[in-house]
Amino acid sequence: MVRQIDPERLPAGTYLNTGQAANRALRVNRLCYDLKEPANRAAFEADPEALMARYDLEPEDRQLIRDRDWLGLVQRGANVFPLLRLSQLCGDGLAGTGAQMRGETLEQYLATRQAKGS
Amino acid sequence: MARIIGGLGSPHAPSIGALIDQGGWDQPEWKKLMDGYRPMQDWLEAHKPDAAILIYNDHVTSFFFDRYPTFALSVASEHPVADEGFGPRPLPPVRGDSDLAWHLAHALVEDEFDLTICQDMPLDHGALTPISAFWPNHANGWPTAIVPIAVNVLQFPVPTPRRLYKLGQALRRAVESWPQDKTVVVLGTGGLSHQLHGERFGFRNADWDHEFLSLLETDPEALASLRTQDYIERGGAEGAEMVMWLAMRGALSGEARKLHVNYHGPLHTGFAQILFEEPAAVIA
Ligand SMILES: [Fe+2]
Numbered sequence: 592m593v594r595q596i597d598p599e600r601l602p603a604g605t606y607l608n609t610g611q612a613a614n615r616a617l618r619v620n621r622l623c624y625d626l627k628e629p630a631n632r633a634a635f636e637a638d639p640e641a642l643m644a645r646y647d648l649e650p651e652d653r654q655l656i657r658d659r660d661w662l663g664l665v666q667r668g669a670n671v672f673p674l675l676r677l678s679q680l681c682g683d684g685l686a687g688t689g690a691q692m693r694g695e696t697l698e699q700y701l702a703t704r705q706a707k708g709s
Numbered sequence: 710m711a712r713i714i715g716g717l718g719s720p721h722a723p724s725i726g727a728l729i730d731q732g733g734w735d736q737p738e739w740k741k742l743m744d745g746y747r748p749m750q751d752w753l754e755a756h757k758p759d760a761a762i763l764i765y766n767d768h769v770t771s772f773f774f775d776r777y778p779t780f781a782l783s784v785a786s787e788h789p790v791a792d793e794g795f796g797p798r799p800l801p802p803v804r805g806d807s808d809l810a811w812h813l814a815h816a817l818v819e820d821e822f823d824l825t826i827c828q829d830m831p832l833d834h835g836a837l838t839p840i841s842a843f844w845p846n847h848a849n850g851w852p853t854a855i856v857p858i859a860v861n862v863l864q865f866p867v868p869t870p871r872r873l874y875k876l877g878q879a880l881r882r883a884v885e886s887w888p889q890d891k892t893v894v895v896l897g898t899g900g901l902s903h904q905l906h907g908e909r910f911g912f913r914n915a916d917w918d919h920e921f922l923s924l925l926e927t928d929p930e931a932l933a934s935l936r937t938q939d940y941i942e943r944g945g946a947e948g949a950e951m952v953m954w955l956a957m958r959g960a961l962s963g964e965a966r967k968l969h970v971n972y973h974g975p976l977h978t979g980f981a982q983i984l985f986e987e988p989a990a991v992i993a
Contacts, residue, residue, distance in 0.1 A: 595869055595937040604908030605946050607866035608774075617774060624773050627794050662907070670863060671906035671947070672768040676794035685724075685977065689910035700911065706738045706975035 608659040616668030623673030662692040711887040714990035716957040718983040719970040721898040723834035734791040745971030745982040756875035758890040770833035778825035781859040784810040791831035797947020816883035874933035888960030897957030903978035917943040
């Protein structure tokens with residue numbers, strides 16, 4: 592049998608959605624997943640603390656959400672697709688979310704690209 | 710007997726869907742990409758396939774990680790347009806083909822692909838982007854029935870590249886055992902190279918994308934022999950979804966001819982389109 596993944600040799604800055612990190616991130620992922628419901632988007636915008644309380648998040652996760660720390664959330668196991676619902680609700684588009692994860696400003700990131708569209 | 714007349718590959722990024730909804734087909738920055746759809750639209754218009762088997766992935770819209778299927782086949786006769794978090798796209802519900810889908814379910818399970826069978830599966834950008842690009846006059850409904858198969862490419866372990874290639878081969882056997890005189894195309898979606906998370910966000914690899922497109926035509930076996938790790942290293946963690954194109958290629962015969970290929974990757978993702986035609990399309 593061929594081993595498909597070498598977890599210890601993944602490219603730097605890559606976080607695989609698997610294992611204990613995936614278990615730990617289930618509640619954060621669920622909060623983000625549920626933002627596909629307009630009522631939950633409105634609830635987050637009205638009172639993020641109250642919405643987070645419903646999901647029984649760990650204090651670390653709550654703080655990362657308060658800080659809009661998208662890289663920190665990914666490093667804790669959050670998957671980028673549900674996370675993009677949250678980051679975009681907070682005003683960071685795909686490029687802005689990505690720039691933050693790279694440790695760059697949006698302008699710095701777009702300067703590395705040929706196109707500027709989102 | 711039903712027959713496969715072609716295979717088409719397309720990205721499925723939501724930005725392309727937004728461009729289509731805005732009527733942005735000629736927007737200068739994206740014209741090279743959008744023009745790549747024209748020969749595919751013309752071919753579909755000329756051949757009018759009865760059904761399209763759509764290999765895509767759901768982006769945690771219809772499925773959540775609490776119970777996450779590796780392969781999920783929709784047998785629904787209609788699919789709602791999902792709200793992914795920004796309101797649903799202004800598209801009509803997507804017509805399915807329950808008869809074909811139930812036939813595929815039986816045939817694939819007998820062929821040892823134990824799929825999750827879904828009766829209510831809203832579609833997100835993974836499915837909607839390619840079909841709205843292939844059939845641009847969709848305002849009043851879809852001319853071809855869509856049979857979606859969702860693949861787990863998000864929560865590891867994901868199926869191997871070879872498994873996707875074999876899924877395509879099993880799909881061909883399944884279609885050819887459907888006792889209806891219908892024409893079918895297979896759509897592979899996603900990619901090509903991109904990574905959307907971590908410090909490696911924005912990783913692209915145009916050399917690998919071009920090699921992939923060329924091997925897809927000439928030596929798909931070589932692509933099936935690679936490991937998931939190879940796809941992550943060469944094409945980014947999210948780019949590893951390009952294995953879904955192997956299911957499209959696996960469903961084609963050795964006689965399939967490449968009619969068209971296009972590549973444009975100016976932003977986060979290396980976007981590509983490809984069109985293969987079967988001799989069965991010419992006879993028809
Ligand atoms: Fe995808």
